[in-house]
Amino acid sequence: MQTRKDKYKQVAYYPGCALEGTAQPYNTSTKAIAKELQLELKEIDNWNCCGAMEVKNIDPEIQTYLSSRVLSLAKNETKQDVVMAPCNGCYHNLKKAEYDLENKQKSRDVVEKISKKAEHPVYEAGEVETIHALDWIKFGIGEDELRQKIKGGLKGLKIANYYGCMYTRPRHIFPEKDQGGNSESTSKPHYMDDLLEVAGAENVEFAMKTACCGGAHTLSDSDMSTKLVLNILQAAEAAGAEVIATECPTCHSGLEMHQIRALKKLSKQTNVKVIYFTQLLGLAMGLGPREVGLHENVSDSVNLMFDKGIV
């Protein structure tokens, strides 16, 4: 029987729009560590928007179709059984589409109708497994093998791991989670903690791992988003963290932008740095700051990495 390690050695890669825009460093570092870990990413050609929140709010069935097209391409064009989406929004939407296609006749009807009109194979639930970048490393490499790849390590860097809300909610679209053993927890996720601990970090106990960052509120009420983010940044600092590790482009951008805004609007300064977990893993494996796109982050963490002797 094929193990997850075998299955995840080569996966279809779905970066989504954020990783080609504001989250470019996440894309750069994901590809860089894939190369180091000898994991093959086969980017899906001609991928489309997952439906994000905009489409979903207008017509959830159209969102299901959009995500199903990505899954169909992964299966039929990229010829993969596993699709890896590092963006929480994309990951969430592909999982939601999978759930809807398995459980709702209406979703199946809409997807069939539009797919036929668009002249591509109709995606059927179960044809492809959707995973997050955290699953990909946790099981495609595993902690023991990852430990062997660590060179300088993170040298006790104090990290608050922030997962955001879409990685675990709603829990019924993630049937593989909360299964005990080595499965992920929806109330206290730990995969990022596990990987960064292997890389030499000191994870702090962080009470706001899945707290809302106000992402959906940024345009309608920026001040409330700033307050929510400032509170998360302050909680990370109160927990003793030097860095907040992220795995969601929306959260990452929100934390970086509102950290600056909190200083400007509320005169509240926080110094905790915001870094993608893939960037941290890359640094721990001996990659340079530029190779993992550290200089592209808004939150300037280069000096901290030098001070800590990590680069």
Add this chain to the structure above:
Amino acid sequence: MRDLTQLETALEQELNPDDPVQAATFLLHVGEEVMENWLLARQKKPTDTLREGFRILALHRQGAKGDPSFNACRETARELVYHYNLIRLDPGHDETVRRLSMMQLLARHLVFFISGKLQEAGLGEFCCASKPSRLKSN
């Protein structure tokens, strides 16, 4: 019952580290009052029942009924209870001051999150989106 602005102000005050259990109880009650604000704004009578021994968890459950995006603050409420328990069990612990400060931040998160949701009910939709399937699960 204090409104959300009053609760935000109340959370600015210094906590008494000499009586951590009292301070933790105060913060837990602030969390309950935040939930009450949400329920009353939705024309629901806040429950006096307990869930897992805590009213705030029962209030959260009541608030999320028919409005699954409210679950975006479920873990925050649970963390508030968790920290309360830690302080209650061992008030003299070295970490008590830090735990109290974390409770303060958690209670503040509830104030901001629910203030946001009262202005724009869609807050939380992005995260626990997929509304149709969520409604089904409830």
